Amino acid sequence: MAVTDSVNRIVVIVPAHDEAATVSACLRSVKRAARRVSVAVDVVVVADACSDATAEIAGRFGAIVLDVDVRTVGRARAIGSAYALRDKVDGVWLAHTDADSSVPVDWLTEHLRLAAAGADVVAAPVDVDHWRDWPATLPPEYYRYYRDGQMREIPQIHGANLGIRGRAYQRIGGFPPLAVGEDQALFDAALSAGLTVTYQRHPVVRTSGRSIGRVVGGGFHEFLATMVTGRGNTVVAEVAAATDCP
Numbered sequence: 001m002a003v004t005d006s007v008n009r010i011v012v013i014v015p016a017h018d019e020a021a022t023v024s025a026c027l028r029s030v031k032r033a034a035r036r037v038s039v040a041v042d043v044v045v046v047a048d049a050c051s052d053a054t055a056e057i058a059g060r061f062g063a064i065v066l067d068v069d070v071r072t073v074g075r076a077r078a079i080g081s082a083y084a085l086r087d088k089v090d091g092v093w094l095a096h097t098d099a100d101s102s103v104p105v106d107w108l109t110e111h112l113r114l115a116a117a118g119a120d121v122v123a124a125p126v127d128v129d130h131w132r133d134w135p136a137t138l139p140p141e142y143y144r145y146y147r148d149g150q151m152r153e154i155p156q157i158h159g160a161n162l163g164i165r166g167r168a169y170q171r172i173g174g175f176p177p178l179a180v181g182e183d184q185a186l187f188d189a190a191l192s193a194g195l196t197v198t199y200q201r202h203p204v205v206r207t208s209g210r211s212i213g214r215v216v217g218g219g220f221h222e223f224l225a226t227m228v229t230g231r232g233n234t235v236v237a238e239v240a241a242a243t244d245c246p
Contacts, residue, residue, distance in 0.1 A: 011084035015076035016099035074182030092166035100208035120168035159183035
């Protein structure tokens with residue numbers, strides 16, 4: 001059953017682990033998107049086991065910074081979400097992205113539009129900001145299989161481009177404490193609970209094309225690596241089944 005409360009506040013949640021080089025661009029893009037909506041927007045950066053200036057930079061952008069040491073993106077997202085919902089659940093929309101990603105200017109506008117239309121969960125694709133670390137054969141394969149083929153059948157969900165109504169998040173128990181696949185698990189739980197879930201082709205979030213990621217045993221960089229090695233047909237199932245919880 002859908003949750004139908006009207007959204008009057010957005011909290012953008014950004015987990016980050018040593019992302020001093022990328023978090024400025026991320027938060028700058030979020031601020032641009034926030035200026036396009038009429039509701040209040042807060043930004044929470046969950047600085048997880050950071051040894052660089054990630055937290056300091058996020059603070060300069062006016063973000064609420066939560067310093068934690070959980071070393072698990074599922075737990076980091078859950079901590080940020082719990083903070084966002086600590087005082088109020090109704091009317092709150094949780095918009096998730098990543099510190100190595102940049103959101104389009106209409107990102108929050110689209111989330112609000114879809115929420116007003118009845119969506120409890122909104123997911124959309126990611127694109128790659130550069131391909132210089134990858135073979136020239138990968139980009140066409142990515143767009144053919146990942147964006148234009150596989151996505152029409154079984155969407156792969158990314159925490160870099162995911163939104164959920166606060167009441168719906170609470171109903172399904174939030175993000176599981178997974179090192180990888182926490183985003184897909186949340187999406188699947190919402191489907192199982194009968195919530196109104198939508199997968200859109202737009203807005204697209206641009207995320208890092210680096211070949212060495214921050215997550216061991218999963219993450220977007222590993223998805224790209226499996227496409228290079230010809231294992232793209234199995235990666236979605238493997239990531240969804242991962243249960244590495246330090």
